[in-house]
Amino acid sequence: MPEVAQREVTFAQAIREALAEEMRRDATVCILGEDVAEAGTPFKVLSGLVEEFGKDRVLDTPISEAGFTGMAVGAAMTGLRPVVDIMFGDFITLTMDQMVNQAAKVHYMSGGRWKVPMVMRTTLGATRRSAAQHSQSLHAWFSHVPGLKVVLPSTPYDAKGLLKTAIRDENPVVFFEDKMMYKLKGPVPTEEYTIPLGVADIKREGNDITLVATSSMVQVALGASTLLEKAGISAEVIDPRTTWPLDEKTLIDSAKKTSRVIVIDEGYGRYGVTAEIASVIAEGAFYDLDAPVKRMGAMHVPIPFSPPLEDATVPTENSVFEAARALCNRN
Amino acid sequence: MPISVVMPALEMAQETGKLIAWLKKEGDRVSKGEPLLEIETDKAIMEIESPGEGVLGGVKAEAGAEIPVGQTIAWILRPGENVPIDQPVSQSGRHKEHPSSQAVPVTTEVAAKSAAQNRVSPKARRLAKELKVDLTEVRGSGAGGEILASDIEAAAGAPAKQQLPTAAQTSADSLSTIARLMAERTTQSWTSVPHFFVVREVDAGALNGVRVQIAAAFENKQSLRITHTDLLIALVARVLARHPRVNASWMGDGIHNNADVNIGLAMAVEDGVVAPVIPGADRLDLGQIAAHRKDLTERARAGKLRHADLAGGTFTISNLGMYNVDAFSAIIIPPQAAILAVGHIADRVVPFEGKPAIRPMLTLTLSADHRVIDGARAALFLDELVQAMLFPGKWLE
Structure with missing residues (x-):
């Protein structure tokens, strides 16, 4: 970690900064999901992004995880870098075919001619009093599937650096955020940095x-x-x-x-x-x-x-x- | 040069021998070949003869001690010779340490500790090898007595411990060799030999009659009591000679026919059962069988069976008639292929010449190893044995 990192930001803010920086850097990066625009997600992670990037790049979708995840797979194959927001990790069950049978397979089955540069951001973690259908940590499911990368940041610094790398990755990355950690503060430098995937x-x-x-x-x-x-x-x-x-x-x-x-x-x-x-x-x-x-x-x-x-x-x-x-x- | 007296290996797989008694005291003069001590092996108690002439000295093992084979336990000294300075005790790779009984705080978990004694963490095992630490010398400090890396490091730093005599025996060790072997062998047989059982009832009237007639002759002549067991041994051996498959052995790679008929006879001893063998029983007459059987019985009771008495059986008879057992199934003694379990002779109401009659009846149960003997072969053997018992006269001429 650079020594100049004295600024402290929350985990949510680190995510927001990573998205904003990548959206400024690359016009193909867009966000889609439930309540991502005006609401900025129930966890307020994305607050302010729709104001800067507009409704074309921060897209509120109907309550249809399978549908908009499929849209993202197609968009990624045809030139965009979508970041899908699945509000609760429990809802990934609805996206399984799109992620496991499509996103994870396309690069391989096309002999490398197609790429799926998409990110799925979702949450994990219990103790939020959200009961059985909103509290699970299902990251093992995606970790089991060849063709998917799975990221589990634990600090604001890691969250920002890893999310930027995930967005720049040429194939699907699933990014799990602990919903209880959004308010956790930690040092995050103001200058640009990324963290490679696969380095503990x-x-x-x-x-x-x-x-x-x-x-x-x-x-x-x-x-x-x-x-x-x-x-x-x-x-x-x-x-x-x-x-x-x-x-x-x-x-x-x-x-x-x-x-x-x-x-x-x-x-x-x-x-x-x-x-x-x-x-x-x-x-x-x-x-x-x-x-x-x-x-x-x-x-x-x-x-x-x-x-x-x-x-x-x-x-x-x-x-x-x-x-x-x-x-x-x-x- | 002083001659060492070592615990001999009398069987291929023998690891230790138990010293039963010294027949000579320290300082006694002994001549070569003179009985020096008694040891108990896996199978029998036997006398060990002095390997040379001289004076017994440097006795290092007490009666009751379990001693690794190959270990020196005393010396035979010529005039002017002294007991050699202690050499490393372990001369052969088979030497096994016993947990030394040095002062350790007594805990209530002795059983648990001893169960965990051989549990060593992977790291500790590797370190022990690298630092040349003998794992048997290390006490584990893990929650369940497991040996951990820190125990090895401590042991590697500590000075080598003195060899201590192994006088103290744990309760597990005090299980006699015979009892332990019975447990091991029966478990091995019952769990690996595919047993099946064939049962026949026999009218023992003729057997009773022949015992009174033929046997009486021997008894008068040789003052020998001929028992039902002796008659059974003679008849079984003669019938077996005509049924080589029942007399065969399973040797791991297949069926091995035995040239001789050697009948083992199961005998209860103090803490188990032994089955000394009457070799060539099909060619011995009743008197020879009875004499041999009597000698074996007496020596078995005294714990004086020799290794040779127990080797080479091809078929075993187990008779619990004297305990009034009606019938039972016996466990085969590998590599033998069968064992005959004999119940007592009891009066039963059975059809006899077309009418109900009270007859002395006996139940035979043959346990057979199905790898060697199939049901039909077992039945044919048992049928001929029954015929022999119904008409014993011509078989015993």
Whole structure:
């Protein structure tokens, strides 16, 4: 991170800046989705963009995710760089055919003659009291499909740099934002920068245990590492930033250094992102592991509306702290 | 030069031997070939003879100790010789350390710890190899007693531990060799041999009669008691000679016919069962069989069976008649292909010459390995055995 980065902006503002800068830079970049123009999305992430770029480039669509995602695939194939807004990540289910069978396949099936330079921005994360159909973290679904890249920013800095790279990518990128993180502030430089996809970031260096965390769980892991420090355990926090491409080397190197790993991701653990990452680490660092690789994710239940129950379904600073302490044999 | 007395390997897969007793004391003069000590192997207790002439010295193992084969346990010294300075105990790769019983805080988790004793983290295992740390010397500090990397590092830094005598036995070790082997062998047989069972009832009237007649002759002549078991051994062996497949063995790659008929006889001993063998039983007369059987029985009870007594069986008879069992199914002793389970002779009402009659009846259950014997072969063998029991006279001439 450049040292001049003293300015602090929110996660939402970082997203907005990335979009605005790319739209100024490239006239083919446009936004389409539900309530993206006048409303600026329910999370106010896009506020002000329609004023600057007009209704032709910030397009409010009907409530039809399959329809406007399909439009975006076609627009991308024919010269635009659309950024689709899917308000809640839960609604990606409606876009699956467009994304999985069309967007992900076109470049390959056309022998590279067609490209689909589109971005799907959507959300993940629970604890917003939004109940079972508006609280899921389904990024593992897209991570499973060849031809799709999946980005999970965890800080305003990463969000801006990664979104700009995603927009410039020649093929589809799905960009998941934690809806609880939009108000998180962090340093973002004023000058232009981008972050390559497939490069993990060491959010905190440590020696005793590695906490691999994605998206919403990065802040949880950082909080846990502060608690661990007080308990005499030095935790390293690694943020892969993209589930595909996946920076396996950084994960394995950290595991080799600390010999103990917990993988934390807000998606469901079963057949989830944590399973894939744990497997990569187990294969790559087996002879340096001193304990089984542990996984923490959303409980395998529909997210409850009841606030106390909802809070119990996702990993917290305390639960990560306890798990790390147990893994380090220090309880 | 002093001659070492080592724990011998008497069987191919033997790892350890249990020292039962020293027959000579430290300082005793012994001559070559003189019985020196008794050991218990997987199968039997046997005497070990002195490898040379001299004075027994440097005795390093006590009665009851489980000792890796190849380990020196004492020396035979000539005049003027001293016990050699301790050499590294492990001379053969088969040597296995026992967890040393040094002072460690007693915990309530002894069982859990010992179960986890062999669990080593991948990193710890790699480090142990690199730092040349013997994993068996390391106590695991993991929550379940697992050996972790830090334990290896600590062990690598620590001075090498002294070899300690292995007097203390855990409760698992105190399970006698016979009991442990019975558990292992029966599990292996029951889980890997495809058993099937064929059952026949036999009228034992003729058998009773022949025992009184023929047997009486032997008893008078040789003061030997001829038992039903002896008669069964003789008849089974003779019938087996005509049914080579039932006398065959499954050797992993296929069926192996055995030239001799060697009948094993299952015998209950203190903490298990052994099956010493009467070799060539089809060619022995009743008196020879009875004499051999009596010798084996007595020595089995005394725990004095030799290795050779237990080897080479081709078929086994297990008779629980004396315990009033009606019928039962026995577990085959691999590589044998069959075992005959014999119940007691009991009076039953059965049709006899067209009328209900009370007859002394006996139930035979043949357990057979289906890789070697099919149902028809088993039935034919059992049928001929039944005929032999109904008309034993001509088979025993």
